[in-house]
Amino acid sequence: MHPLWPDVQLHLPRVWRAVRAYERDRGAQEDLVQEVLLAVWQGLPRLRDPARLPAYMLRIAHNLGASHVRQAVRTPDRSHLDQEAMESIADAASAPGEADTQWLLDALRLIPLPQRQVLLLQLEGFDYKEIAEMLGISTDNVGVRAHRARKALQEIHDGHQ
DSSP: OOTTHHHHHHTHHHHHHHHHHHOOSHHHHHHHHHHHHHHHHHHGGGOOOGGGHHHHHHHHHHHHHHHHHHHHHHSSOOHHHHHHHHHHHHHHHHOSSTHHHHHHHHHHTTSOHHHHHHHHHHHTTOOHHHHHHHHTSOHHHHHHHHHHHHHHHHHHHHHTO
16 A cells, blocks of 8 residues: 555545536436546556645546536536536535535536636635646636636526526
8 A cells, every 4th residue: 555545535525526516416426426536546556746736636627527517518418417406506506515516516517617616616615726736727817717716606506596
């Protein structure tokens, strides 16, 4: 076992949060988490700075999540999925418990992928510079995407109250 594997397990909840924002289906979430863990396991020997493990894991999770979404977009007739997300948002607004979290995850699935990635990484506590490095974009672009993502979430929120 790689010496960093216990640390990987400590950061697994962050991976799950990222995956849940890309995929609603529990089985597909589990598959995606397994893909992320496999990629992390394979890449651990190349990780030079153990302090960068959380960013490394989330970069993999977001890249695989984005690939998953792009592949799903290529399949025909996703309109019923968007309707499901909208209905789930409405249901979550009136449900107790994890309603806020579920609402956010459902709403995030409705915004464009580049905006979703930035917002998810911000929610995990990464700053603009770290996000820019993870996604390979400029810090200015991170700011633009974050602003657009928050605006889109606000519009979704306002439309379902």
